[in-house]
Amino acid sequence: MYEFDCAKDMLGLCEKYELPISALMYRRELEGTEAGEEEIDGKMSRALEIMKHAAHSPIIQPKKSMNGLLGGEAQKLDALYQTGKAPCGDLVSRGITYAMAVLEVNASMGLIVAAPTAGSAGIVPGTLLALQEIYGLSDDALLSGLYNAGAIGYLAMRNATVAGAVGGCQAEVGVASAMAASAMTELMGGTPRMCAAAASTVLQNMLGLVCDPVGGFVEYPCQNRNAAGVANAMVASELALAGIPQLIPLDEMMDAMYKVGKRIPPELRETALGGCATTPSACASCQGGCAGN
């Protein structure tokens, strides 16, 4: 009844049942698994709790990453924000701080929720927690946001890919950002169609982004890209909320992203054989321990 396999059908069901994407996704989950409401609610609350902890703990207590490339970025961003001089404004500033914090936790063997992957795990929580802080949203609103984001991520998993090794960073950070854009749009009062338009916009704006982690480890430039993913999500959501329609529907952008991903050469799909990973400075930082030398 609530199952869908493309954005077009998802929007059709939202209209048929007069539901936002989040509620449709929630009902789909109940219908498709044996778990009851209590179990599902418990799992999602736990995910939110882990996200909150990961977004906040490095601000107080920075941790060096496993390969030493990260550590302390979230605290620096927070310090700038506290001076009142963060140029991007409150929402973006908080969002990028939390997103980078989550990647710092991930890279130092802390607990995170893959969303949809570990490398892109900062974008959805960063965006949602910034919205909560700046606009005073409840935890229940954030939980709905997670279902909405989950719907977009599900479509990418089903019809394209969310693996950097298969489709490049556009499939990881790009999809995470599309998820966040859609969730934000719903939480800010947008319609399901606006949500899908926001997600489509992000995929356009991140199309072709390669996966080129220094040393082959999920640290750098991954963390920077999580910050960019938040900003991209917020920009796309604002376009959608202004009522700007998108020529290209989400399903077509998913397909375009997948096709582009398959044409990205293997050197630029997580193998650390190109892009940022093979710049002279990156190689120097690697001290010969790099995965793809």
Next chain:
Amino acid sequence: MSFISVFEVLGPNMIGPSSSHTAGAAAIAFLAQKMLAETVEEVDFILYGSFAKTYHGHGTDRALLGGIMGFNTEDERIRDSFELADAKGLTYSFSVDEEEKEVHPNTVDIRMTGTSGRKMTVRGESIGGGKVQITRMNSVKIHFTGEYSAVIVTHQDRPGVASHITKCLSDREVNIAYMRLFREDKGKTAYTIVESDGALPSEVAAEIQKNPYVSEVVVVEP
């Protein structure tokens, strides 16, 4: 196409940095110690493919060791698993095999000895997104994922054993999701693995054990 849950998109909850190299590694070792069914005293890990190349920087070693001590993929003690293993007196080693090419890129062999002296070797593969499969138990090729409750029965390959196992389960109204027999040679040691939808009743193992050809029954709950 099988159902994709929202928790496959927002999940797993995991210790970073990598779902395949860290979370998957912990999950494999966690299943391995469940299969041994006693506390591991000594363990050797042999790493293949990408595991062999990048295990240190991804914390694959800490994750494997943590899993062997019974830490699941969400357990923050994984970060300190070397220190914790040393404190427990667990002996461990890591070696790499970069010659073997005929394996999945993220493969590990785990050779365990338990407190009673019981030995077992398990091969696991981390197949992406934190999902894993166990593909070998001692010298026999097997397959299970740990996503369901499973019973692993070691028995002689004789007629009647399979129907005995099925009867024990159906008597207790266990809904069988998969049941497979794995063996090396006809008539020798075989493993039957049954995966069920819900949790398994506690008395099931003892019931299955009653058949004279059954030498061992291990229940692995997810």
